[in-house]
Amino acid sequence: MSEAPTDWSPVEQRLWEAFRRGAVCDLSAHDRAADDPGSPAEWGPERTVRAKVLALLLLSGPAAVPGTVRGLKLTGALITGRLDLAGGRIEDFIELRGCRFDTGVLLSEAQGGTIRFDGCWLPRLDASRLITAGDLVLARCAVASGVRLTDAQIGTDLIVNHLVVGGDHNDRAFSADGLTVHQDFEADRLVTYGDLSLRTARVNGRLSLRGAQLHGRPGQQNCLNAARISVGSTCYLTGWLPAQVARPRVNTFWQAQPPVSYSLQNRDPGPYYRDPQSSDPGARLDGESAFVGVPAATEAPAAPDVPTPRLPDGAAPEAAHEDPATDPAEGSAEGSAEDPAETPLALGSDPGSMYGQGFGEVEPVGSRSLPFRAFGGVRLDDARFESACLISNAEFHLGHGQELSLRRIQTPELRFTCPTPPTGTVALSRARIGNLVDTPGAWPHNGTVRLTGFAYESLRPPEDSPFTVEQRIAWLDRALDTYHPEPYEQLAAALRRDGLDEDAREVQYAKQRRRRQALPLPGRLWCSFQDITVGYGYRPGRAALWLVAAWALGTLWFAGHQPAPVKVDEHPHWNAALYSAGLVLPIVNLGQDGWAPAGFSQWLSAALVLTGWALATTAVTGATRVLQRG
Numbered sequence: 043m044s045e046a047p048t049d050w051s052p053v054e055q056r057l058w059e060a061f062r063r064g065a066v067c068d069l070s071a072h073d074r075a076a077d078d079p080g081s082p083a084e085w086g087p088e089r090t091v092r093a094k095v096l097a098l099l100l101l102s103g104p105a106a107v108p109g110t111v112r113g114l115k116l117t118g119a120l121i122t123g124r125l126d127l128a129g130g131r132i133e134d135f136i137e138l139r140g141c142r143f144d145t146g147v148l149l150s151e152a153q154g155g156t157i158r159f160d161g162c163w164l165p166r167l168d169a170s171r172l173i174t175a176g177d178l179v180l181a182r183c184a185v186a187s188g189v190r191l192t193d194a195q196i197g198t199d200l201i202v203n204h205l206v207v208g209g210d211h212n213d214r215a216f217s218a219d220g221l222t223v224h225q226d227f228e229a230d231r232l233v234t235y236g237d238l239s240l241r242t243a244r245v246n247g248r249l250s251l252r253g254a255q256l257h258g259r260p261g262q263q264n265c266l267n268a269a270r271i272s273v274g275s276t277c278y279l280t281g282w283l284p285a286q287v288a289r290p291r292v293n294t295f296w297q298a299q300p301p302v303s304y305s306l307q308n309r310d311p312g313p314y315y316r317d318p319q320s321s322d323p324g325a326r327l328d329g330e331s332a333f334v335g336v337p338a339a340t341e342a343p344a345a346p347d348v349p350t351p352r353l354p355d356g357a358a359p360e361a362a363h364e365d366p367a368t369d370p371a372e373g374s375a376e377g378s379a380e381d382p383a384e385t386p387l388a389l390g391s392d393p394g395s396m397y398g399q400g401f402g403e404v405e406p407v408g409s410r411s412l413p414f415r416a417f418g419g420v421r422l423d424d425a426r427f428e429s430a431c432l433i434s435n436a437e438f439h440l441g442h443g444q445e446l447s448l449r450r451i452q453t454p455e456l457r458f459t460c461p462t463p464p465t466g467t468v469a470l471s472r473a474r475i476g477n478l479v480d481t482p483g484a485w486p487h488n489g490t491v492r493l494t495g496f497a498y499e500s501l502r503p504p505e506d507s508p509f510t511v512e513q514r515i516a517w518l519d520r521a522l523d524t525y526h527p528e529p530y531e532q533l534a535a536a537l538r539r540d541g542l543d544e545d546a547r548e549v550q551y552a553k554q555r556r557r558r559q560a561l562p563l564p565g566r567l568w569c570s571f572q573d574i575t576v577g578y579g580y581r582p583g584r585a586a587l588w589l590v591a592a593w594a595l596g597t598l599w600f601a602g603h604q605p606a607p608v609k610v611d612e613h614p615h616w617n618a619a620l621y622s623a624g625l626v627l628p629i630v631n632l633g634q635d636g637w638a639p640a641g642f643s644q645w646l647s648a649a650l651v652l653t654g655w656a657l658a659t660t661a662v663t664g665a666t667r668v669l670q671r672g
Contacts, residue, residue: 044104053088054095057116061099064111072120077118079142079163080184085120093123093145101130115629127152137163146187156198159183166210169194180205187211188236193220199247200227209236213259218243220414229254230282231412240268248429248655250276251414252280258418263444272426281411281435332369401627413437419444419466432657434459440466447494448473458506460484470496478536481507482517484672490524496529501536511537511545515552525560527553551580585657589626592653596622599646605639614638626654 053069060067069089070077099114106112113135121138124145132154146166149157156176159167162183170192172178179201180189186208191200207215215236226247232238232254249271251655258265284433297393382433414436425431431453437460438446445467448456454476463486472495485491503509518529530553537546558566598616607613613636621634625647639647 050095051087053119054091057091058093058099060116061114061250062107062110063111064102064113064135065116066107066115066117066137067119068117077140079140079161085142089118090120090122091116093121093125096121096125096131097127100127100132100134100136105132111135113137116248120144124148132157166190171195173197177201187214188214189218191216191218191221194218194222195219196223196225198225199223202232203228203230204232205229206233207235209234213237213262214239221245223247225252232256234265235259237262237264238266238268239543240266240271242270243268244272244274246274248278249273250278251279252278253412254279254414256416256418256420264421265416266420266422267425269421270425271422274428276429277425277427277431277443279414279431279433279436281413283411285568307390376650377660382653396442411435413461415439416446419447421445421447422451423449424449425451425453427451429453430455430457432457436460437462438464438466442466445469450474450642455479456498458484459507463487466490467492474495475499477502479504480509482509482513485517485521487520491521492530493518493522493529494526497532498536500540511542511548515549519552519556527557530556547580554580589654589657592626592650592657593619593622596625596646596650600643603643605643608636608638622650625650626657 044062046055055065055303059065059532069091075081076083091219096114096116098207115135115137117139118374119138119141121141121143122145124147125143126148128150130152136154137156137157137158137160139158139162141159141162141339143162143164146168147164149167149169149172151171152169153173154176155174156179157174158177158179160179160181160183164183164185166187166189167180167185168190169178170190172191172194174195175197177199178191178196179199181201182204184205185205185207189202189205190210192330196486200221202216208362209215210217215234216232216238219239219241221240221243223243223245224247226249227245228248228250231250232251234255235257238256251306258267266656290600333542358551416437417439418490419440420438422431425448427492431448431451440446443466446464447467447469449469450472451470451472456473456475456477457479459479459481461483463484463505466486467490468486469492471492475496477500480496481504501509501514514533518533522529530549534546534553537549594672597619601619604616604618614634616637617634624630624634
């Protein structure tokens with residue numbers, strides 16, 4: 043069949059011909075404000091396509107024009123009705139750019155090649171158990187009532203950069219439990235209002251959430267739940283820099299147009315999410331407002347309208363990224379004061395800019411990057427990261443009972459270099475780390491760090507932020523609410539592996555002092571005596587000083603109180619200093635054995651002998667520890 047059905051509209055017949063040739067069917071007005079899919083402006087029949095037309099083309103469409111590859115490439119269309127491709131087998135390339143859907147999209151259990159939504163507005167996307175041979179792209183889109191990718195299998199990359207997504211009826215914004223991505227999962231500058239769930243997901247490449255803004259809903263424990271996730275490369279919970287975005291190759295008609303904002307609030311989410319019996323287009327079946335972020339009339343004021351990516355006012359897309367080395371603070375020639383890091387990219391304009399750039403680069407100190415922000419708990423329990431887990435330039439705004447939970451994670455490197463510490467608990471219990479790269483200011487100081495069983499091989503602080511042993515000890519003292527010996531032992535072992543034996547002894551000494559605080563009064567008194575006299579065995583010099591003091595005391599006493607000789611006619615020449623030294627150093631014979639002290643002198647002699655044994659043993663042990671290596 044080479045001719046379009048006669049009952050199709052002229053626009054749909056035009057799409058039929060474009061599909062056969064694999065050409066782009068552009069229905070846009072070439073005006074940025076008029077082409078904003080998220081605006082409340084009405085789009086007329088000249089750019090309206092029924093969803094069942096798309097379904098027919100994709101599931102049983104016409105043959106391609108000889109010498110061409112057919113494909114669905116549609117720009118600036120209003121798609122009416124439910125696009126239901128559930129269970130279907132899609133052989134053709136799909137690219138929908140700047141389109142508006144009035145009803146949710148169903149791709150559950152479908153199979154396809156590459157599916158690309160770029161800069162579109164959708165009420166909802168349900169693609170559970172979807173299987174693709176190529177990419178799945180949701181870049182720069184706004185989805186009002188959630189994305190579902192549960193148990194989906196993506197053949198190459200999953201790209202959701204600059205996606206803005208609201209929560210569904212259960213306040214789940216992005217549900218992707220059991221997801222498999224065979225290459226990279228890029229979610230730079232993702233904005234969610236609800237739970238981002240990636241439990242048991244597997245990403246064979248990198249997982250990037252640079253500059254993401256994750257907002258948990260009231261009553262939710264977590265805004266990110268990625269327990270038992272497996273990442274084959276690096277996980278990025280870091281800031282986002284404008285220089286990380288490739289130079290766009292834009293269509294010329296965007297360059298002179300004013301910027302627009304794609305928001306979740308502006309549009310009715312469609313009949314798929316409203317009560318058919320209700321005259322209120324925003325009424326849900328459960329009685330709540332269907333507009334994400336816009337409450338019912340009896341509720342509190344709406345959440346602020348968060349725009350999706352756009353260019354700075356009056357700036358051409360190429361001018362926005364002329365020189366990555368340019369200081370953002372200097373602005374443009376017109377004196378724009380807008381922070382490039384906070385300024386999103388143009389939506390639906392350039393397909394090249396939807397992919398992240400600059401992976402592996404270190405953010406310059408003081409750079410005006412957009413931080414990763416989590417407004418709610420973050421759960422990464424039992425996660426596996428084959429290369430590294432990078433948590434830098436990140437903000438964790440945790441409420442009561444919420445945690446940044448990294449329990450039992452395994453990774454060769456954990457970078458934890460946040461400029462400000464999380465406001466709640468950080469849990470690293472039983473985590474296994476190779477290199478720990480951290481800074482002193484990244485950790486909470488109110489006893490809310492859980493380090494039981496936390497193991498790491500080596501400490502590698504950033505070059506521009508040294509982490510001294512004194513700061514390490516203070517980190518443990520402030521981080522732990524009660525005494526636990528394991529974190530101190532682990533720190534000392536890591537320092538020994540790096541050849542820092544002196545620092546390791548400082549940690550062991552600090553451990554004993556912290557232990558003393560947890561003992562009852564008799565134990566604290568005895569430990570205080572040990573600390574004062576011998577420093578728990580980690581201060582051998584202190585023991586030597588006490589030996590000298592004991593020798594001096596004995597010398598002063600016996601200088602004026604010479605004991606009687608054992609044999610009157612057979613005794614050595616009296617020397618008070620040598621006699622006292624022989625008492626405090628009992629293993630050394632200095633030739634002063636022929637004297638028999640009595641009374642107080644006898645008791646003093648016994649005390650000096652006992653003191654000498656205790657202090658000399660401590661001093662020798664400490665000296666041995668100083669000389670020992672390995």
